[in-house]
Amino acid sequence: xxxxxxxxxxxxxxxxxxxxxxxxxxxxxxxxxxxxxxxxxxxxxxxxxxxxxxxxxxxxxxxxxxxxxxxxxxxxxxxxxxxxxxxxxxxxxxxxxxxxxxxxxxxxxxxx
Amino acid sequence: xxxxxxxxxxxxxxxxxxxxxxxxxxxxxxxxxxxxxxxxxxxxxxxxxxxxxxxxxxxxxxxxxxxxxxxxxxxxxxxxxxxxxxxxxxxxxxxxxxxxxxxxxxxxxxxxxxxxx
Numbered sequence: 001x002x003x004x005x006x007x008x009x010x011x012x013x014x015x016x017x018x019x020x021x022x023x024x025x026x027x028x029x030x031x032x033x034x035x036x037x038x039x040x041x042x043x044x045x046x047x048x049x050x051x052x053x054x055x056x057x058x059x060x061x062x063x064x065x066x067x068x069x070x071x072x073x074x075x076x077x078x079x080x081x082x083x084x085x086x087x088x089x090x091x092x093x094x095x096x097x098x099x100x101x102x103x104x105x106x107x108x109x110x111x112x
Numbered sequence: 113x114x115x116x117x118x119x120x121x122x123x124x125x126x127x128x129x130x131x132x133x134x135x136x137x138x139x140x141x142x143x144x145x146x147x148x149x150x151x152x153x154x155x156x157x158x159x160x161x162x163x164x165x166x167x168x169x170x171x172x173x174x175x176x177x178x179x180x181x182x183x184x185x186x187x188x189x190x191x192x193x194x195x196x197x198x199x200x201x202x203x204x205x206x207x208x209x210x211x212x213x214x215x216x217x218x219x220x221x222x223x224x225x226x227x228x229x
Contacts, residue, residue: 102159
């Protein structure tokens with residue numbers, strides 16, 4: 001299975017600022033996924049990022065708030081923009097290969 | 113649309129007890145994959161098992177076992193002789209293979225398992 005390096009592992013940010021989360025995969029993958037896990041909740045898919053095309057966002061998530069880059073087949077970033085305390089969550093990236101899903105270690109974001 | 117239901121929000125057991133975590137799923141696809149993940153307090157997601165829809169054999173891995181029954185759309189997870197280290201949130205998840213859902217994983221709400229010494 002793929003190995004994912006996700007950073008930062010945690011951050012405390014001021015409201016109104018933005019944070020960019022990076023995921024680096026040790027091998028080329030077609031699809032990368034970004035999830036949000038709010039405190040005490042399950043994982044919710046934010047968007048699917050394919051290299052060379054616009055990310056596909058799930059209902060309730062918009063590109064202006066969560067812009068995603070996918071410059072190549074091993075790397076992706078998710079930006080949480082204009083943050084508010086409601087954005088405090090764990091953000092995880094994930095990749096799929098042959099129906100096996102690997103997750104990064106997560107970014108624990110606290111907005112104050 | 114795909115859906116995963118984990119009706120048990122929290123379970124508390126005493127060490128060495130057996131415990132079963134329930135998972136019921138909904139999908140229109142005939143080909144799909146089911147997963148269980150463990151999330152300890154540290155937050156990372158630990159993969160436990162993947163099962164495809166054509167393989168209904170039960171699986172055992174050490175103290176862990178899984179019972180997949182298509183007739184009831186269930187994929188239950190049993191821990192035998194539970195240990196304190198088993199304390200975590202456990203998620204059941206589903207992925208449809210048709211590609212129409214973009215291969216995304218849909219998660220249940222999770223079950224918090226606490227194993228007391």
